[in-house]
Amino acid sequence: MLPSNGFTANALLIGSALEMVLLSFALADRINVARRSSEQAQARIAAEHAMVEMLSDSERRLKTVLEEREIVLENSIVGICFLTADGRLRWANRAMMEMFGAGGRPIVSMEPFYLSRAEYLEVGAEVAEAVAHGRTYERELQVQRFDGSRLWILLTGKAVGQDALHQGTVWIIRDITRRKDLEAQLQRTMSEREAILNNAVVGIVLSVKRRHEWVNEKFAQMLGYPRQVLIGQGSDYLHPDTEAWQRFGVQARAALQATNGYNCEMQLKRRTGELFWVEMGGSCVKPNDPDSGVIWTFLDITGRKKSEAEMREALEQQKALNELRSRFVAMTSHEFRTPLAAILSAEELLRHYGERLPPQERRETLDSIAAGVQRMSRMLDRVLLLGRADAQMLDFRPQEVDLHALCPRLVEEARQQHPQGSAKVECRVAPDLPPGLYDEKLLRHIFGNLLSNAIKYSPAGGEVHFEILRDAADTVFRVADQGIGIPPEEVPHLFESFHRASNVGDIQGTGLGLAIVKNAVDMHGGRISVDSRLGAGTAFTVRLPAGDRARPH
Template sequence: MIIKFIENLFDLGQFVSHGHCYLWNPYLLGLHIVGDLLIALAYYSIPVMLFYFVRQRQDVPFKGIFLLFAAFIVSCGTTHLMEIWTLWYPTYWLAGGLKVITAIVSLYTASELFDLIPEALVLPSPTQWEIANQNLSQEIRERQQAEEMLLQAHNELEDRVSERTSELSSALLALQKEIAEREQANKLLHQSMQRYRFLADAMPQIVWTARPDGFLDYYNERWYNYTGMTLEQTEGSGWGSVLHPEDLQLCIDQWTQAYQTGKSYEIEYRFKRASDGAYRWYLGRALPMKNENGKIVQWVGTGTDIDDQKQVEAELRSALEKEKELSLLKSAIVTMTSHEFRTPLTTILSSAEILECYSHKFTEAKKLEHLQRIQRAVKHMNGLLSDVLLIGKAEAGKLEFNPTSLELEQYCRKLVEEIQLTTNTHTIVFGKQGECVDAYMDEKLLLHIFSNLLSNAIKYSPQGGTIRFDLIYKLGEVIFQIQDEGIGIPNIDQAQLFNSFQRGSNVGTISGTGLGLAIVKKSVDLHGGQIWVESEVNIGTAFIVTLPLNNRNLPDSFVTASIS
């Protein structure tokens, strides 16, 4: 039976070796062999060190647990060597037996360790032994001093021994009482300091103390965890290395003033967090601790993280500013629409009244003329409403960016043809430079850009003339340039030209809402492009627009920032 069991342990014919599982991949085999060899080497080296430690320290208690740990670790190392062996030799019964032995040793070690823990916990700590030794040494020295004094007094004043015995006894009792009181006071002081530091470490705020001269000598654990610094690095003025450079001088001034006047202070500053290098806002407070004579004996300070609060305040300020801007926009829209709608509404009303009263006297051509006036007025009002709705969506951050593949030259030529049909006094000349490539842009936004720029070129060139529309291909981007021979834009007006309801001061009686260029700017921003103007009064104006050719990967954060 035993022979059969041993044969099964070393039988190679029943199973397939692990090497087949790894497809005999040399790199995978090497990885497992090296890993298991290193683990086994580490496991076997640990018991050697444990045996050496136990032999060198004969006074170490619980030697048996060290030996159990050594046996457990050796068993674990052997299982890893067995993992290498089974790569070629499938003696899995033997491998399983080793694991069972390892499990038995492990469980026995764990049970022994569980029973041993209460005994280990009651062992005095090195600190307790040190305090006891110090107290005993102090008492011995004091007793030796008292005995020496008594012996000297006995030798010198033997005839007065009886008289002074009671006095010496009283003095000895008083001395012992004083010693006991001092020991009790030191013990209470030590306990108080321990409680203080425990409470300070438990606080979510940074806590620090400084000597009366301002030298910082203590921080709680929150400081070290946040800054990643040591006490040696932050003692004195070392804290300045993690303070934001913009806040350093203000903090030094406040601390210097508080130190000189002996008054408390409060300040907001930013400290660098070690985990990610980010600066966070803290509210710092410092209070002087004074004795009964009013003299400062210590400074105590705290730092409270208020970064989330500061962010909320900033968001609230931004929201209020945005609300204010939207309110001003609404007021401007109401003012503009009430003014701009008056003329087309008057036209519609007058033409409708004329047709109502005199249509029976008019020819068909005359009736058609009044109907066309009404249609033009309605189209004008519809355009105004479209501009108002569009700029409203843009200001509210809801203007969408939907790029699609676009044959850009064909699109521009078609747009030029359509705009040319609206004027008989202007000639729009389209030009192209560079190799034509497909673009990826938002067709609706391009229509807003070029229809507004071309319409403005016509509108602000009342004498007619030539308007150039140039399309220039460059590496990764395309440049559009629209140039007219109109009234131009004064330099003083150009900086605010792309803001809503802004127009040149020289437009005179030329109608307009001041929304077109604002819409153009929003549409260009959504493409991730740029626009600028070059103009001279009475010479003409050129608008230059640069757009990336492929915007399919434009990040959402950029789009949001652009439209807001």
């Protein structure tokens, strides 16, 4: 069918044009696809070239690294080797070959270097166990070289593959022979020093922050503990109490910080609780730093302290003896002079005028001689009595004594000794006081002296009371006067031989009476006490056990 008009013709032209455009587009797409394929091929070729170049570069770097590592391993100062899973030596560096003296000889296995096959197998089993648990194996052991000489090595190894031996093991071997020799030498030196320190005559302790880090055997023996028990212990147990321990710590620390040393003498406590004397000396491990540790030495000076105490006691006894001798000389020169002068005067009177003296005056002169002799005799008797008491040779013979009859007689005898005395003496014995067991002779010494002193040291008169009563199982005797009294500072010395109070003035006395009284009271197992006020009087109280309780002290 043919077109009939212009519109139809144009439409045909437009359609043809569109077809041409579409054909051109399709052709262009094919050209673009071909171009892209070409470009992609070129890119792949370039990438492949780059990959090849990169791989070549990596191979070169890897080779360089391997060569460097080979040089490092080969020239390492420690032995390095690789063992296969069956224990064959695959590779070893030069240090290891030299360590075992291989020279050019090949090494197939490590077994020849072990001292025994048993040890070789033991190490193998331990290695297997370590690898199985993912651990690095390490052990010090003694091995031998090719020539048979021995050396100590530190063997360290691990598996190439994790937790498995099938890929083999890598080992580092260090020669520690020198270190082992030094350790052995150090051990010998320490053993020698330990022996020296343990056999020292003084106790030695290393203390850190007041705890024993080390003690020697002498120190342990000194305290009575096993040595092992003391190591790690604090030092508080050494001291008598916590307060003493704390006080010592403060003093010692201050001295150590100031002078780096501290010395003292003090008492410590043994395991049994017994206290003993030591001379201590300490010095810091680091200068003036007690926290770094302190080395203490202990010297048992208990024997020396005992000797010093005995020496001081001997000196005190000598001093007391000298004082006693001086008192005795003073007493005898004074007490003997008066009766001797009277005797001498009476003797001269009788010698020159005896025939002309009336009979009465001659008897009085002879009586004065007899009185002087009796006075000296009594004084010598007291000295001898005191000597027997001090030598524990005084007889004690208790018998039943009726105090109702004895005590008034003692008062009367005291009055007769001091006929010129102006004091009034009263004796009161409890009506219900039963007889008791006493040594009557010693009772006379006790109360004869006390009553005599009461009258003698009451020059202004006054009253003297002698009271006797029962208190439970004791008989209490009290002699009180209103005399001159005793200075308070001299009361503790009243019962010492030849001691006389400083306020007695011209009143005669030997200073022996109260010493005799004290010994006689002690022989009865009793007690004596004194209460005195200067210028107001003195009261002595004697308590003696009555009945079968009476016994020597």
